[in-house]
Amino acid sequence: MKRNATAVWHGSLKEGFGQLSTQSTTLTNTQYSFKSRFEEGVGTNPEELIAAAHAGCFTMQLSAYISEAGYVIESIETQCEINLVESTIVTSHLTVHAKINAISNDSFQEFVTKASKSCPVSKLLNAAITSTATLI
Structure with missing residues (x-):
């Protein structure tokens, strides 16, 4: 592709x-x-687009792992915050809120960690990637 x-x-x-x-x-x-x-101008920027790409890629990867394990997903919402310091993206932080039927928090956190390391955009970024995940 x-x-x-x-x-x-x-x-x-x-x-x-x-x-x-x-x-x-x-x-x-x-x-x-x-x-x-x-600054605060009209339009987008590369970092915002990277944040969108990372949030989207991670969320799809997370849904794949959870679905493959047999859980039913009601919703997963991921916000990605890219931190640009001195012309270098130094972090990408994913904040996840999910509604998933019958999953334990421990299992959910394992899937989040696995997806944050294995989605293609995570693999591309040479930055510290962190996440905070809440099971609702």
Whole structure:
């Protein structure tokens, strides 16, 4: 499987602007800029997109492990916080809230740890990946 995205940039770093588009067209000429990345501007930024990718990938991997073990998932919600320090992503923290029928907290935590280490985006990131998970 191969997927792609395209970034187009116009101008200097601080005054310039760009657009991001994805193969699926979910993003089509989506605005990004210095302000949307480092201040409070309109648009997205690479770190936000990495957070979305990590949250989505992890959640799918977690659901696979839990389902394979025979549990019924009502919902899993994952928030990912990317921490950028001096031009380096240093952490990716996953906060998970899940409703899963008949699962123990110990089993749930084991699946969370396994998924946080094994989802493809986790494997890609060279950052400390942590998680906090609550079974509801």
